[in-house]
Amino acid sequence: MKGALLVNLGSPNSTSVKDVKNYLDEFLMDKRVIDTPYLVRAFVVKGIILNTRPKKSAEAYKKIWWPEGSPLIVLSERLHKKVAEKSDIPVELAMRYGNPSIKSGIEKLVNQGVTEIFLIPLYPQFAMATTETIEVLAAKLVKKHFPNVQLTNLPAFYNKEDYISVLSNSIKTFIEKEKPEHLLFSYHGVPERHIKKSDVTKSHCKIDGSCCNTPSPAHEFCYRHQCYETTKQVASFLNLKEGTYSTSFQSRLGRDPWLQPYTDKTIEGFAKDGVKNLAVVTPAFVSDCLETLEEIGMEAKDDFIENGGEKFTTIPCLNDNDDWADTLTNWIKNWSK
Template identity: 55%
Template sequence: MKGILLVNLGSPKSTKVKDVKTYLDEFLMDEKVIDYPWFFRSLLVQGIILNFRPKKSAAAYKTVWTDEGSPLIVYTEKIQKKLQKLVDVPVEIGMRYAQPSIENGIRKLKEKGVSEIVLLPLYPQYAMSTTETVIEKAEEVRKKYFPEIKINYIQPFYNREIYINCLAESIREKLPENFDALQFSYHGVPERHIYKTDPTNTCNLTDCCSRDKNPSHQFCYRHQCFKVTEEVIKKIGLPKEKVLVTFQSRLGKDKWMEPYTDETLENLPKKGIKNLAIVCPAFVSDCLETLEEISVEGKEIFEHAGGETFNYIPCLNDEDRWIEVVKTLCKEKLNEFYII
């Protein structure tokens, strides 16, 4: 019997400081997120970051928390329920960090008689700290607890036409009538992560992202972000000069991908861009990084610098057209189980 497991990032159990600290400890101690040797990672995370960050993050989570709980968990559950109505196999969810865990999701499917799982990491683009760590964790859990289970992983779908059409339609419907620019703000990663995930050794973080069929593209998060932007604005029909790409959520003093979202928001009004629309296509579900970092903090930065209107465009969340994309991606992989 076959089943589907949808995997998202995860969220603290509650907005209590102790729960946020537990979540951040698991998240930041992942070597795919902070890729220092264990000793130095532990020194940084457990010796420094966890002494001040949980309180600040807990306050931020309180601003986005709903009566149902964490927005990211709530939206993932809604995707699961809608998808379940469209497919004839069991659908469960798992989070890379915290609960419900990937182990919990696989166990639930096994209890329903599932022996072959299609796993969809809910990240459009490939990155070491997203897709790669999800697959690595799922394989670790499978080998340890469920060696008889087979898992078929869905690859990043950033360049799939069904996804591009879905995202473009969603953005087009939400764009304000008058805006000076549309900003695509993607979650940032340290530049070294781009090199680490490139087995072809052809990435130079300069002109290779725009080269046709560069061998590093399937592993390059930066290229995939620019590709999503390029294809979406083609579908919408926006001129390139009205669009910009930036990267948010940097942590620490290491060199992260540029340009930075916060610095860009501060400088845009000086360049005459007073009416801004902004979207975050690294996420399919609204979460702390979109609802608080962008639509609250980002708006404050922009308006304080002289901006007049700031329009945050929500993620795909549980839109029906997005559920159709998820269904198509999953069904393709379910069918592969039948190929001998």
């Protein structure tokens, strides 16, 4: 029997400093998030970050927390409900960090008689710290606890025609209403070394402005290429004019070089250059979360206004949009035939 497991990033159980600290511990100690040797990672995370960041992060979560709980969890649950109701096979929901865990999601499917699982990381673009860590952990759990289960992974869907259509139409609604001078595609940042580590050719990725546009097997696992390709295809779908849209990367951590241009500096630059009406969309996320609601919707908006901007629109993620739920359902149905 077949079943599907939707997997999103995750969230603290509450906005308490203790819960946020536990969540950050699990998240940042993942060797595919902070990819340094264990002792170095433990020193940085447990010795420094967890002694300073949880309180600040807890305050940020409080700003965006809903009465029902974490927006990411609530929105993921709403999406899961729609997909499960439309699907002909069992569908469960899990988070890479926090609850509900991937192990619990697999258990729920197995308890329904499922022996083949379609694993669906809810990330359009492949990255070590997102798609890969989900696939690796799920495979590890299956091998250890569910040896009779077979896994099939959904590949990155950054350029799938139906996804681009759904994403583009969700953006179109807002740009037709708000008529921004510029549309910024802000993707979650990753360290540059992650791009090179994911290069299956070990030679193609140079992050020099040209490699992402040169065909290569490396693109199957190149986060940077896939982000720019998503922007390119949405711009084509919406017939956006050159110069009216651009791509940037947000949420960097530490001092190592991360993908550029940086979103915060880009937005500040637009305001100082006279852009008065800016819209930002965040296509690395399918569910609104701390990075979209607080970092973009609050911090970035404040920066834009303080530097001379006048109108700032944060375009929501796909969340539980009906057409997005239908797209996921179709992928599941096509797999389970």
